[in-house]
Amino acid sequence: MSSSNGRAASEIFKGQALVYRHLFAFENSMSLKWIVELGIPDIIHNHGHPITLSNLVSILQIPQEKIGNVRRLMRYLAHNGFFEIVRIHEDQEEKEAYALTPASELLVKSSEMCLAPMVECILDPTLSGSYHLLKEWIYEKDKTLFNVSLGSDIWDFLQKNPSYNSIFNEAMASDSRVLNLGLRDCNSVSAELECVVDVGGGTGTTAKILCEKFPNLKCIVFDRPQVVENLSGSNNVSYVGGDMFQSIPKADAVLLKLILHDWIDKDCIKILQKCKEAISDNGEKGKVIVIDIVINEKQEEHEITGTKLLMDVNMASLNGKERDEQEWKKLFLESGFKDYKISPLTGLLSLIEIYP
Template sequence: MAFSSSNGSEESELYHAQIHLYKHVYNFVSSMALKSVMELGVADIIHNNGKPITLSELASSLKLHPSKIGVLHRFLRLLTHNGFFAKTKVQEEEAYVLTSPSKLLITTKPTCLAPIVKGALHSSSLDMWHSSKKWFTEDKGLTLYQTATNESFWDFLNGNPDSLIMFQEAMAADSHMFKLALNECKHVFDNLESLVDVGGGNGVVTKLINEAFPHMKCIVFDQQQVVANCSGNENFNFVAGDMFKSIPSADAILLKWVLHDWNDELSLKILKNCKEAISHKGKEGKVIIIDIAIDEENDDPELTELKLDYDLVMLTMFNGKERGKKEWENLIYEAGFSNYKITPICGFKSLIEVYP
């Protein structure tokens, strides 16, 4: 980037540094603008319009007060710059179309990620960050969330049914993406007669697996308050329990987005219980982990940034962590397994097959 006002490299470096810092300070504006537009349902309106939509048409569909048309334009300008919308012309007037990222906000599509936007940018996820200095200076082993609110995020969810539903909907939305990944990794589930999806939430992933393998006996295993009102069918059942105590036996155990919620000590406990649950299969059993694997050397910087962002989310909310290959390996071997294989899936996650 050239700076006409600057003659010397020192000033130029300073200006670059200023832009870098300001950009990171104001990153939240892009996130919140995205959330605002998601809440308005802009993606649905453009999608239902079936053709590019002008600003005035969009404002009219949203029933906006005329004073807010300029506001909408400025939100869309930023989000268009960020790749969420594209512009075209309809009879000389500017019109908006959806791009691949904003198509993920169409609520009638199974790939809709609006619940993730809603959950991740909800005040219950964000407010704690104002207590980070207090958290850093205390030595209490609490999460940032606990420091800020005096309760764990799990306790908060358990005491707030609406928030628990919001959390489960966000998890379910993320899990729908797994349908695409399942085509790539179907072989991992071949020949399994039974599977327990530990911490399987409301069962979106298990249902997809059950649909692909109708003869496999599938169990979604989660906390009582999560599975209490869930119902399945003959080969797709919900069982309540505590994965830190014991896990129902099966040919394979699935752990999707579970271990990153926990530190190494507790993850080890879960993995050992998984090993016990497949022990009747001898060397034939396996644990299938779907989680992030940080790979700073080989991933592009944007992907690494997302993984590192997730790491801090897991740290601050749960005392959990995202792990690199070496950390996964240490955990897996320490739990008594003998081998593993990591395959990238779902864009930013990995499927880790773990063998006894």
């Protein structure tokens, strides 16, 4: 059987399934927001073992009429890896129950590594609603998506909205706490370095991890003045406000963690040149450490590449981008650096050391 356009019916049906999968994909993020808002990962964690649906809805005080809807959402989330459906014995009966998985453990708010603030920030309608204006944005030559939706770029918006700025900073800190799991075993920051500047270091989460590993290391957290103005330093960690396009404090090494993907090439070159100036007193011993995505479609798993490409679409909203190795190399050479080395860090992120 074939359709009027020459496609086999089986191809048409497969295409329909793909369209519908993307059409309703927003329910993935909304169901994620749902479990964070209701604190379901916390409930299961505090329960101490897998929880039955009856116990879960009792704790949540769900109306009888909506219990079936909770079951549907939990079944879908389990299908996608956020919960595991197991069998337990309770009240002398075998019952179905929900257990946490590595993904939902990352949403337990009492956990050291919790991504719930990231979920709350990204899925706030202020940001997520902007994506309804992709059509309008694509015709605007120089504007970011947030320029179109909010009337200003994201950084100006954060400066003018302190409450949302706090949400954003906590989201970035939560992401850093997970990333720092990879940094704990990373040797790019070594005992040979005396001082590191963490550009865009937020509230200092990464700086504190580095100083715990190397007690003699001095770490300068460099960020927008409104981010660091109320933060207190210590013997090892200090906070400096400023503009990375103007100057960066002097140090042995400069750390750019998920910074360059926010910017177009010409802006990245300006930032890297300021980094080069910051390490100039150390001659060839100084270096810039970049933690970011490196797209490598030919060598990585299809699912990993898919996530990286999704992140690339996300960064387009800032007029930024995720890059492959050749695009990174071009940036480094045009910024005046001579060499670089790329090493894996996490499933999505790589560590790039750039040498003057």
